[in-house]
Amino acid sequence: LAKTTQPISMDSYEGQEVNITCSHNNIATNDYITWYQQFPSQGPRFIIQGYKTKVTNEVASLFIPADRKSSTLSLPRVSLSDTAVYYCLVGDIRQAGTALIFGKGTTLSVSS
Amino acid sequence: NAGVTQTPKFQVLKTGQSMTLQCAQDMNHEYMSWYRQDPGMGLRLIHYSVGAGITDQGEVPNGYNVSRSTTEDFPLRLLSAAPSQTSVYFCASGRDTEAFFGQGTRLTVV
Numbered sequence: 001l002a003k004t005t006q007p008i009s010m011d012s013y014e015g016q017e018v019n020i021t022c023s024h025n026n027i028a029t030n031d032y033i034t035w036y037q038q039f040p041s042q043g044p045r046f047i048i049q050g051y052k053t054k055v056t057n058e059v060a061s062l063f064i065p066a067d068r069k070s071s072t073l074s075l076p077r078v079s080l081s082d083t084a085v086y087y088c089l090v091g092d093i094r095q096a097g098t099a100l101i102f103g104k105g106t107t108l109s110v111s112s
Numbered sequence: 113n114a115g116v117t118q119t120p121k122f123q124v125l126k127t128g129q130s131m132t133l134q135c136a137q138d139m140n141h142e143y144m145s146w147y148r149q150d151p152g153m154g155l156r157l158i159h160y161s162v163g164a165g166i167t168d169q170g171e172v173p174n175g176y177n178v179s180r181s182t183t184e185d186f187p188l189r190l191l192s193a194a195p196s197q198t199s200v201y202f203c204a205s206g207r208d209t210e211a212f213f214g215q216g217t218r219l220t221v222v
Contacts, residue, residue: 032209034210041216042213042215042216043116043202043204043213043214043215043216044155044202044211044213045213046210046211046212049209049210087154093208093209094208095143096206096208096209096210096211097141097143097205097206097207097208097209097210097211098143098144098145098160098161098162098204098206098211099145099157099160099168099170100145100147100155100157100204100211101157101171102147102154102155102156102157103154104152104153104154105154
């Protein structure tokens with residue numbers, strides 16, 4: 001399993017764009033990159049997933065360079081409700097629904 | 113759909129007691145898994161299942177047992193509770209691309 005490295009914490013203000021970068025130097029050919037969000041006292045929630053280039057959904061964008069050794073989760077115009085822990089996971093897509101290995105994640109604090 | 117339902121939400125046990133944390137899902141997912149989360153830490157995988165009758169160990173399986181007799185249910189058994197098992201426990205079910213988590217069970221062992 002590819003190990004991931006993320007910043008422990010980040011601070012932002014409402015309305016700003018937030019970019020959280022994850023390093024995964026040992027990513028395997030079959031591995032996908034998945035991001036989860038966790039609010040206090042709740043279970044994690046799937047945000048976005050990708051293999052290469054750029055993926056965008058209604059919540060976030062995921063940028064993956066050609067070498068796939070890192071990825072960046074981009075949250076446009078954050079609000080106070082985006083304050084949460086964000087986890088970057090890397091693993092085989094065939095097991096993306098189970099046996100997940102979490103790191104410590106990035107705690108994002110959004111202030112007004 | 114209720115999604116993933118965990119019971120109980122809170123539990124206090126005495127050292128040495130046994131109990132079962134319940135997890136049920138109504139999404140017909142083949143995959144289910146259990147995690148624990150200690151304060152300030154990420155989730156750690158305890159046990160997981162890729163289908164009824166199939167279970168496997170995760171990162172921290174010691175002190176826990178699981179079974180998967182139906183697609184819907186995946187109970188986690190603590191055989192002899194220890195203070196080190198004080199944690200928040202999350203159950204998840206999943207399809208190929210993503211997992212869906214329950215609201216958690218907060219367990220305290222005194």
